[in-house]
Amino acid sequence: MPVTDITTDVENLTMTVVADASASVDRLWKAFTDPAQLSRFWGPPGWPATFTSFDLRPGGRVDYHMTGPHGERAGGMWEVLNVDDGRSFEVLDSFADADADADGDKIDSLPTTRMVFTFETTDAGSRLTTTSYFASAEALEQVVAMGAVEGTRMAMDQLDAVLMSLREYAQGTGTRTEILDDQHVRITRLIEGPHDLVWRAHHEPELLKTWLLGPDGWQMIECEVGDTYRYVWQQGDDEASRFGFEGETVLSEPTWRAVTTEKMIGMPGPSTLNDLQLYEEDGATLLTLVIEYPDAETRDMILATGMTEGMEASYARLEEAVVAAS
Structure with a gap:
C-alpha cells in the first residue's frame, strides 16, 4: 500500500499520513480493525506487533507491543474515543511499558496523541488518512525525532501482503x-x-x-x-x-x-x-x-x-x- 504523503504541520500540531490501496474500503477497514491482520503491518520491518487486548469500541482499550530483533520491546496503547463503523475511528495513542506480559502502564514522560483514522472509497479502490494531533510543538518534534515518519512509511508498505491473499x-x-x-x-x-x-x-x-x-x-x-x-x-x-x-x-x-x-x-x-x-x-x-x-x-x-x-x-x-x- 503506497504511502502517497506524510505531512507534519507545526503550526497546527499535526502529522497526516495518506495512503492508497487497490482494495475496497471494506477490506481496508477490516485490515485495521482485526488484530490478527493489523499485527502483520502495524510495526515496521524487524519490529512486528503483538496485540494483547483489542476492544475497539468507544471507551474500550487496545494494548500492543512491538518486539525488536534483539528481543527488546516497545509498548503502546489506544484509548478508544469514537468509532464510525466502516468509515473512521478515533483513539488516544500513548507509549506504554512493555516489560511485563500484562497490559502496560502509560509512560507519562512520552507524548500522547489523538489519532483519527479515516477510510474512504476512491476510483482506484480506497484511501486511508491518519491524522495525529499533538499537544505541543515539542511533542510533535519528539515523535518525529524518534523516527515516526520513516517507521510509518515502512510499516504501511507491508499492507499489500495483508490486503491480498498470499498467493x-x-x-x-x-x-x-x-x-x-x-x-x-x-x-x-x-x-x-x-x-x-x-x-x-x-x-x-x-x-x-x-x-x-x-x-x-x-x-x-x-x-x-x-x-x-x-x-x-x-x-x-x-x-x-x-x-x-x-x-x-x-x-x-x-x-x-x-x-x-x-x-x-x-x-x-x-x-x-x-x-x-x-x-x-x-x-x-x-x-x-x-x-x-x-x-x-x-x-x-x-x-x-x-x-x-x-x-x-x-x-x-x-x-x-x-x-x-x-
Missing part, C-alpha cells in the same frame, strides 16, 4: 529483494506448504543439507545448529572452494520468528543480522527475511554477488522439500 501477492514472483534503507534489505519468497515444515527445514541439519546449497554443484559438508550455528559448503570435490558462515541465535520464537547473526568464517568485520519471519495462509507460507548490514557499502557489495539468484535456487529446493513432506 495473489507473491505466487510466481520467486525471490524478491527490496532495499528498505541504507542498512536493511527485505527478502520475500512464497513457499507452498505449512510454516511448521518451513521452520523445521531451517533448523534440522538433515533438512538443511537438502536445500541450502545455492547454485547447482555445491554441497553442504558441515551443518551445526543450535544457539550457535556453522555452515560450510564445497563445490564438488574441490576442497579449495570451501567457504562457510557462522553465527548465533539472538531471538527464537518457534515456529514463526528467528533472528541470527551471520559472518563469513575467517573474515574480519561486523556480522549481519538476519530476521526470519514466517506467515501461513491457506497452506502457503510467506517467508520474509530482513537483513541488517553495517552500512550501505557492505549491503551493495553483497547484493552484487548475485545473492538473490543464489537464494532463489535454494528456496526452490526448499519448496520441493516442503511439498514432498506435506
Whole structure:
C-alpha cells in the first residue's frame, strides 16, 4: 500500500499520513480493525506487533507491543474515543511499558496523541488518512525525532501482503529483494506448504543439507545448529572452494520468528543480522527475511554477488522439500 504523503504541520500540531490501496474500503477497514491482520503491518520491518487486548469500541482499550530483533520491546496503547463503523475511528495513542506480559502502564514522560483514522472509497479502490494531533510543538518534534515518519512509511508498505491473499501477492514472483534503507534489505519468497515444515527445514541439519546449497554443484559438508550455528559448503570435490558462515541465535520464537547473526568464517568485520519471519495462509507460507548490514557499502557489495539468484535456487529446493513432506 503506497504511502502517497506524510505531512507534519507545526503550526497546527499535526502529522497526516495518506495512503492508497487497490482494495475496497471494506477490506481496508477490516485490515485495521482485526488484530490478527493489523499485527502483520502495524510495526515496521524487524519490529512486528503483538496485540494483547483489542476492544475497539468507544471507551474500550487496545494494548500492543512491538518486539525488536534483539528481543527488546516497545509498548503502546489506544484509548478508544469514537468509532464510525466502516468509515473512521478515533483513539488516544500513548507509549506504554512493555516489560511485563500484562497490559502496560502509560509512560507519562512520552507524548500522547489523538489519532483519527479515516477510510474512504476512491476510483482506484480506497484511501486511508491518519491524522495525529499533538499537544505541543515539542511533542510533535519528539515523535518525529524518534523516527515516526520513516517507521510509518515502512510499516504501511507491508499492507499489500495483508490486503491480498498470499498467493495473489507473491505466487510466481520467486525471490524478491527490496532495499528498505541504507542498512536493511527485505527478502520475500512464497513457499507452498505449512510454516511448521518451513521452520523445521531451517533448523534440522538433515533438512538443511537438502536445500541450502545455492547454485547447482555445491554441497553442504558441515551443518551445526543450535544457539550457535556453522555452515560450510564445497563445490564438488574441490576442497579449495570451501567457504562457510557462522553465527548465533539472538531471538527464537518457534515456529514463526528467528533472528541470527551471520559472518563469513575467517573474515574480519561486523556480522549481519538476519530476521526470519514466517506467515501461513491457506497452506502457503510467506517467508520474509530482513537483513541488517553495517552500512550501505557492505549491503551493495553483497547484493552484487548475485545473492538473490543464489537464494532463489535454494528456496526452490526448499519448496520441493516442503511439498514432498506435506
